[in-house]
Amino acid sequence: MKVLVTGGAGYIGSICVERLIDRGYQVIVLDNLSEGHIKAVESRALFIKGDIADRNLLLSIFMNEKPQAVIHFAAKALVAESMRDPSLYFQNNVAYGINLLDAMVAYGLKRIVFSSTCSIYGSVTKVPIDENFPANPENPYGESKFLFEKILEWYRKIHGISPVIFRYFNAAGATLYHGEHHRKETHLIPRILQAALGILSKVEIYGVDYPTADGSAIRDYIHVVDLVDAHIKALENPFEGVFNLGSAKGYSVLEVIEAARAITAMPIPAVVCSRRTGDPPILVANFRKAFETFGWKPNYDLNAIIQSAWSWHKSHPRGYE
Structure with missing residues (x-):
């Protein structure tokens, strides 16, 4: 199977690409390198430097490379920054994500695995949190992820997209070759x-x-390898819906x-x-x-x-x- 991984030069994305290729997948990495690193890109993957804001680029990737599934990591992901600049978060995490979905629709692609967040839940009075807890984001970052989840549901109903949504808790850890390096480290x-x-x-x-x-x-801290292995299971099994990924x-x-x-x-x-x-x-x-x-x-x-x-x-x- 050929998989398009957006944000595949980032922390979780690069480790996901490593694990996918080790399991025999062909991988296309799309990353603008604003947060990711060229040295984090697997040499065994096809790397395309670009942005999901570029609709024409996305269409050309789907036309020329013909991916069979998408794993969508690319996003802005700093809570404090989102409180200062909500526009940046709604543009990147919502509006530009629609470009990706429209390209999928144009080329008949159905399977997408979406990197969401536990920030959707906001402050809670009871733990552990299950997927039925009401969404109550307390920052634009969490709100932007929740908005895209709702958009995915409409694309499922109208266009037959088959989304798997993973709400991450705190990803951490590393493999031998890939680890966590953010230009502004807040974790x-x-x-x-x-x-x-x-x-x-x-x-x-x-x-x-x-x-x-x-x-x-x-x-709740979850090893990044456990996290990305859930994404691979999502490609290998016919299920959809919203799932928490954490350690409890x-x-x-x-x-x-x-x-x-x-x-x-x-x-x-x-x-x-x-x-x-x-x-x-x-x-x-x-x-x-x-x-x-x-x-x-x-x-x-x-x-x-x-x-x-x-x-x-x-x-x-x-x-x-």
Whole structure:
């Protein structure tokens, strides 16, 4: 099968491409490299530098390369940035995504796997969160993903598109060859490991006044390999719908820092800062629907996630640069 992967030079996208090719898929990577890295692109993939904003480019890719399925990662994905510049998020994550769907319709392509987010749920009073929880995004990033989910449903009804929507919880970890390198790093685990390496002087803890046991925010961490393996199952099995991808276990920021200190044997200085706007206090997944529908479950715990990330960051202290 030939698969078009948008955002295939990014963190999750590059690891998905690696795993797809290892399983015998032909892969076309479309990425504008605004967030991704050319060195993260698999040499075994066909790379096209471009943007989903370019409708003509998308149509030419479908005409010339004839992909049989799409995995759509390309998006803006910073909560704080979305609070400052919502237009950027609604353009990139919604309007430009419609270009991709229209190209699929034009060439009769049905299968799309969409990278969504647990940010759709907003603040919740009960965990773990299942897919029936009402959507209540608290930032334009989450809202933009939810809007595209609704658009996918209309394209399913009207055009027969067959979407699989994965609502990610916190992706982390690495493979031997690919890891997490954002030009503006906001994710907790890579920032912790950069502090362990001395690249950062300290790691920030954004709030210790949440209604949690130690006051810091709680998140559900899922190994990126577990995450992308769900996407491959979506290509290999005839199901559709919305699915949470997480571990069903929550860890506070302070707990993650302590786990990293134990694994790295480094002190990892930390400093408490005020909360970030738009950050919910607790997000933990219920992934039962994914398990019951297509047999997916996570295989890696938090220690394995941090250990894999630490191995990659030690060998790539400046990421792909």
